[in-house]
Amino acid sequence: GLDTFIETGTWKGLTTEWAAANFKKVVSIELDSGWHNRAKEIFAKEKNVKLIQGDSGIELGKVIKRLKKPALIWLDAHWCREAASTRPECPLREELQAILHARGVKTLHGTSLGDE
DSSP states (O other): OOOEEEEEOOTTSHHHHHHHHHOSEEEEEESOHHHHHHHHHHTTTOTTEEEEESOHHHHHHHHHHTOSSOOEEEEOOOOOTTSOOSSOSOOHHHHHHHHTTOOSEEEEOOOOOTTO
């Protein structure tokens, strides 16, 4: 089975918490430094959780390149309207490009774009 879970969009850490209880290794990427710092406090004692602060459209590709075996990749990154960012609200295009040639299990979540 799969033992690595990669998540884009940590936010409050609810999915990260679930993944930490169900996978040997969890990587979560969060753009917002406030949410990232909150997650660092929450998961400080979790040895199987690695948190990355940065743009998932860029960071996901770096994580994938380091994979030694397949992983479950959970795409859920988007910034909130009140967040200050020059990046597009939804980095889905860049995330999909990063996993296009990756060997592993792929899944999509939160596929609603904008106010639709």
